[in-house]
Amino acid sequence: MEALGGYPTKSPSPRARVLTVLLCMAVGAGCLFLLQTRLLRPRKPEDFYSFEVKDARGRSVSLERYRGKASLVVNVASESAQTEPNYRSMQELHRELATSHFNVLAFPCGQFGETEPRTSRDIEAHAKSTYGTTFPFFSKIKIMGSEADPAFKFLTDSVQKIPKWNFWKFLVNPEGKVVRFWRTDESMDDVRQEATALVREIILKKRVEL
Structure with a gap:
């Protein structure tokens, strides 16, 4: 496969693809956990x-x-x-x-x-x-x-x-x-x-x- 400039590009290996997917899933899970923690945390009484x-x-x-x-x-x-x-x-x-x-x-x-x-x-x-x-x-x-x-x-x-x-x-x-x-x-x-x-x-x- 060639890039627009005519230079060949190297496709990511299956291992790299798997690692990328796992990293995205971990980041997504972490964000979801933080969001749930903030939503479920009891609000401190203000008065x-x-x-x-x-x-x-x-x-x-x-x-x-x-x-x-x-x-x-x-x-x-x-x-x-x-x-x-x-x-x-x-x-x-x-x-x-x-x-x-x-x-x-x-x-x-x-x-x-x-x-x-x-x-x-x-x-x-x-x-x-x-x-x-x-x-x-x-x-x-x-x-x-x-x-x-x-x-x-x-x-x-x-x-x-x-x-x-x-x-x-x-x-x-x-x-x-x-x-x-x-x-x-x-x-x-x-x-x-x-x-x-x-x-x-x-x-x-x-x-x-x-």
């Missing part, structure tokens, strides 16, 4: 409402149900010296600001001494019967160390602080971003003021959109 958690009965719950609202997320405990004043003030705020725009979300934690010895269901029942709480309780979690709950870790990573005790409070906006946090000993009046202002923003925005 607090992107996570799934367990409720007090151990059932999976998507936090998407709270998107569009303001949320006060709190690590709670039943036997802390701060339990009664916090539960009562949190319930009052939960009732005042209405669940259509705001929720207190309680995450029990047993990592601070013996302040939370109960099971998740008992924690919720005790808070309801003793303090009249109506806000959601979730399953007891860890918020420190390698076993920290991913949703709560998102909060602590956002503020670059890990709670030193019970009843740290994280204010999450309608888009799932942390906008403020308060330590245990900080005034609930400040929490109320900030949460109320955020709820007002939500209401005004909805009125403009109508």
